[in-house]
């Protein structure tokens with residue numbers, strides 16, 4: 001069942017089309033990532049969904065009811081939609097527990113205490129509940145901000161660059177924790193990011209934006225395998241080659257891009273290449289191979305040597 005329906009949404013600022021004719025449907029319980037580089041319109045779209053910006057045109061429905069735009073309300077926003085901004089938004093002098101309890105201040109005390117206990121538990125913050133925000137880590141602050149936002153059980157949680165402050169290890173950990181939180185609370189979620197690795201493993205759906213336009217919407221896997229153009233291919237992962245592929249008539253059906261993982265060593269293959277460079281990347285090596293007039297990027301678990309001639313096979317992604 002669809003929770004959010006956006007049709008032909010437009011928003012311009014002084015002639016700049018920040019959001020240009022965007023349509024999205026989000027099913028209940030799903031997680032959508034909006035991916036785009038700086039200035040592509042991600043934050044504007046999030047603010048339109050949160051009813052914090054006035055759309056120029058288009059419709060927004062939550063559970064089949066129109067999301068009332070700011071011009072028709074005294075206070076902008078929607079009670080069932082919570083937006084978590086890039087700054088943490090915690091009260092600095094209140095404990096983590098008090099920060100979360102504040103969201104439930106209008107509820108009866110017993111319910112409030114029980115709910116806060118549950119939120120602390122599912123966010124793994126029970127042990128730091130009496131600390132003020134500066135006494136906890138960045139990841140813990142971010143989790144506290146997110147549980148504050150879901151305290152009142154919103155239907156839709158919007159996260160603006162939720163992982164941008166964190167180093168790689170903490171980012172991986174927080175992604176798992178946020179995913180568990182969202183699933184435990186059965187909340188639907190839209191988050192924006194400029195880094196596709198934030199979306200992989202977390203988002204059910206992915207929207208690629210550029211200059212206010214929606215370039216492609218689909219599952220991360222579909223888009224990775226079948227990007228609609230070179231830009232989408234590049235923003236969703238590494239590409240092996242950026243110009244037209246004319247390696248062999250046998251492969252003429254291949255698209256104009258290749259993923260490094262499509263290229264495999266095959267001694268018997270008629271396609272031969274020379275290793276130009278080898279980079280150690282931890283679990284694998286990144287190898288640049290000169291094939292005919294092209295430089296192809298591929299991955300190898302075995303160390304290859306610069307100057308070595310190898311045969312390669314190109315496989316389809318789907």
Ligand SMILES: Nc1ncnc2c1ncn2[C@@H]1O[C@H](COP(=O)(O)OP(=O)(O)OP(=O)(O)O)[C@@H](O)[C@H]1O
Nearest residue numbers: 013016018036037038039040041042043044045194
């Ligand atoms: N309040 C505003 N007034 C004028 N122009 C704006 C305003 N908000 C956004 N814009 C413009 O709209 C376009 C989209 O901006 P937006 O902040 O939505 O992009 P973004 O993808 O979220 O970027 P970032 O990743 O840098 O946050 C940009 O060209 C931006 O300069």
